[in-house]
Amino acid sequence: MAALPRLDLSWSRVFAVFLKELVQMRRDRPTFAIMILMPVIQLILFGYAINTDPRHLPAVVEMREDGPMTRAFLASLHASTFVDIVAVAHTAEEGEAMLRSGQASYLISIPEGFERRLLRGERPQILIAADASDPVAATGALGAIERIARSAFVPEFTGPLAYLAQGPPPYEIVIHRLYNPAGVSAFNIVPALLGVILTMTMVMITSIALTRETERGTMENLLATPVRPIEVMIGKTTPYIGVGAIQVAIVLITSTALFRIPFTGSLPAFLIAVTLFILANLMLGYLISTLARTQMQAMQMTFFVFLPSILLSGFMFPFKAMPGWAQAIGECLPITHFLRIIREIVLKSAGFADIVGDLWPLTLITLALAALALVRFRRTLD
């Protein structure tokens, strides 16, 4: 392995570059505005387009039993905007046929003896078969039906039945995803969008860090000073950690306010992960700027990185379903690890210990990118 450049850096020179970048960023209003507005626009655009809980999906209900509680449940389903009951079937075949033909997106079936077993505490199942060929439609099901069921049954659990309101629900909702078992959860996408937004803005903005100096002719002057490559790298990238932090705040606020994403995991773990992820992207962008000769090339390389970040990271398609070679590429992308981390933290209440398995690859990627960028940095105009 080639010797890494010596780290004889002066923090005052780092600070000089940092300060200069900050002033230039402030003067470049349009770019700054884009960096701030982009997360909001993307989130709203993708958040709503991909992600809003699907409403008014046709459902067929298969009622094998008729009692006060099941009737209450049916009434709640009717009242909800989540599903539209298009039919009440009396045989299994009837319901399944409607699902297959696309007349209904869900088949909700309440088995025989539901109420009796409920009262005995046997946790009877409410079966939901979802047409997951539209994965988004399918994924909305679990959360929504759960809510509907709770709102239907809880008022019934009063008086002598009050014991049923204690502990976990006395029934179980079982979802069968038909036609596409690996669905994408609705809450999966909005947190993941944070990863996409950060990748896009951080890589893009740093990818022109050096090419802009070269194209404007200021590189010649910069190289004529005693500034070291590592000082340029740190000084040029750190201002964008701040920009990244603003974007993170915007995405978090928007996603909680608009999409009611629960944030249940450890905040410190999240902050460590997101900082590391921002750094990884800044280094990736900076590496591009040491490779590209012009800003145009830098943009093209950014998109070259951006596409696999969306397609091979598990953002768009289930990671485990990809062929081995695609997974190998995905493992090298910072966003793959970040997506796993953020889904763990935001959706599964994960803490620091749960995400270590993805933190160290992220650290490794960051260091490798930084080292590569330093080796690639052209100290001369050759």
Next chain:
Amino acid sequence: MSDEIVIDVRGLTKSYGGRKVVDDFDLKVPRGAIYGFLGPNGSGKTTTIRMVCGLLKPESGAGEVLGFDVLRESLKIKERVGYMTQKFSLYEDLSIRENLDFIARLYGLDRRAERLDRALAELGLSERQEQLAGKLSGGWKQRLALAACMIHEPELLLLDEPTAGVDPKARRDFWDRIRQYASQGVTTLVSTHYMDEAVQCDAIAYIAYGKKLIDAPTAQIPGRIGLHAWRMAGHPLHPAELMLKDAPGVELVARFGAEIHACGKDAAALERAVRRVQDAQPQLSAAPIEAGFEEIFIYLMSGAMDNFQ
């Protein structure tokens, strides 16, 4: 000027795409000298200056600048050299003061505010310090660039065509400043296209097609070239000028107001050519004159020295 040699490079060579842009270039510049670097466009001046300050790596050759190895100690050289690029290379979206402050921080200077105030005042930029560099005219940009490359009080200034596109008044001010620095012991290597600037240099190195052809104290340059000149005056001059341009033995015809100066290195051939013109245009006067700096430099800058050995 002293005996101490500040730039001592030997055999510097650099090629692009198989073409030698700088070929086996030697240069010795003593401390405190103003060394002029002349040559037609594309002759390799910028490449040479960049190799001297460590911005380009020579393919072969060696040397020391301020006692430091050109190949291995370029960081030490950069700390002590002020390099002014041919094209304005400071930040157009930073103000004058921000630009200088940035450079001062990169050189790790103490008492920055004080130094900046002094540099701004010296260059007459105090009033405009908050103005964006991109909004400045050519002359002011050049002042700013000079201030930036002087802010760390370098021992050696490398100026690459610093006055290109600058008005005569600003050029005079600029040279006054360079001479003032020289008197304080600062060495200057300056490339230029202007003969009025070239004559202000203590010594001149002339380069064409990557090869150094002349390197001598300025006063000795005319003698080195051995250029002979004739003056013709009268009316009309234009036909004579055209005849002289094509005549054998005449290497340069330059118009100076109401007279033309014909120059060449072969005295006899030059005289024959002038006489022939006079035979055809007897109303013109013709007399041999001493070839002055002006003729010499027009001759040099026109690239007529290409085949000079």
